[in-house]
Amino acid sequence: MKPENRWWVILFAIGAVLLIARWFVLPGGFGRAYVRAVPQAVDAEHPDGQWVVYEQATMADYLEAERTNPDQSVYAPSPSRTLGTWIAAFLTLFVLSFVIRDNPLYKIAESIFIGVSAAYWMVTGFWDTIVPNLLGKLAPGLLRNWAVPGLGDDQHPELAYLIPLILGIMLLWRLSPVGGWISRWPMAFIIGTFCGLRLMSFLHADFLTQIRNTIVSLYVVDDGGGFDAWQSLKNLILVVGVLCCLVYFFFSLEHKGVVGNTARVGIWFLMITFGAAFGYTVMGRIALLAIRIEFLMDDWLWLIDPTNKRLLADAAGFFLPLFGMG
């Protein structure tokens, strides 16, 4: 066995031992999900509903319902969601294993992610955009009898929507080995529309609004009619900062003398901006990591219970006394 493979085997063995230990040492089991059955489309003919939707429930809900009525069938353990929790936990660990080095488990997780993500966006695009905006305009009658029964009777076919249909087919021509130029037409439409949209929205929302918001009073008067030195200083720093940064971005003048010094102050402002962006990025990622760790510890291993999802029979009741908190 290669030395690197030996390390992976040892790592998996440790993981398996910890899971087995978790199962035997701490009471209450772990990694189970529960659901609540909610009848839907209830009417006089169907008092118990025509079908049932299963909503997420907690172990505490289930145990409470069982204690109140042992024959109840509203709350129940969910095999599919339990399996989902375990798969999600292992996929989380697979991805985190990349921190050590690239490995087949990470690649499996990555492959699954690529496949399901591509399919997810295709399905979303089809049902949320193509069906209502294209099929709904071209064949409203068909849609009314099929997927959107609530579509108004006053909706008639709009032949202008044949244009995006034809452009769409031309776009899909890209998959064909010949006639690649055909897909340029819809691409040109996408690029042209995007340019038109962005040109106006950026000029309106970013350019003009940012300038307007920067034109602030440098002599601020407070409610009592006196000079508000603190707010005035803040406004002054803001205006000077924006101007200095703009000077730094202005390359038609050589950055020497007064222009150079102003640009240098602009760089300082930009460095503070980048530092803040960096700090926020790190914080955001760490928050995401904390959520994943919480998922592993709470939803999967049941080692913590911050939202009281379970009763005292679970592991939290075992751990808290160790820290003098039970």
Place this chain on the structure above:
Amino acid sequence: MKRTAPLLIASIAGFVMIVAYFIPKTQTWGEDVSVWFDILAAIAFILGGGNLLRVQLKKISDRRPGWGYALITLIAFVVMLACGLLKIGSHPNEQYPAFAWSGTYNQTGTPFWWMYEYLIVPLQSTIFAMLAFYVASAAFRAFRAKNVEAILLLGTAFVILLGRTAAGVFLTDFIPSDVLIENPTFLQHLVSTLRLENLTVFLMDIFNTAGNRAIMIGIALGTASVSLKILLGVDRSYLGSGED
């Protein structure tokens, strides 16, 4: 024809969007073109899916290295696609129980929902979370406080990170705050700003806003000029090399 027609299409579509902004009567044109754009963007997702399918199938049929992973991608893609497009397990809309297809594709409890909840969500958030390690590692290797600019960048990141935590509040808790003071003086404001949580807000509201505003003004001008170049046909790089 192969190159002129796309140029005209891009220009007309773009200028319709611009004109619709200024002339109220043409506003519906702009709205229609915007919907067409959404439709084509959705069809582009189908194109992306089709391309993924083609590449993965080629990899599997050629038995190229890593074809097993391509097979996993393919299976994940096909299963998720089938569950979503066919609305497998989806119940009808409660208002129209006679219409089997009237329910939403992402209903809770459907296989499509299950795959989103237990595959996409954990994978996506863990992949993003992993960046925490790499950003920290890269920062440790690259950041050296060797000049004023680097010190400002490092110092701000440090203050922002610390100021948003309980530890930051605790560390500068001894500095008097101006929150409870009625009409605080300039000095009281200044001293209170030295508290880490206030310093974070001050940096974000003033310095960060100033830098971001300049960046956004620059981006807006850049976007406007590139858009105009494309719409006027000066920049034709999106048409490709013209070999086909």
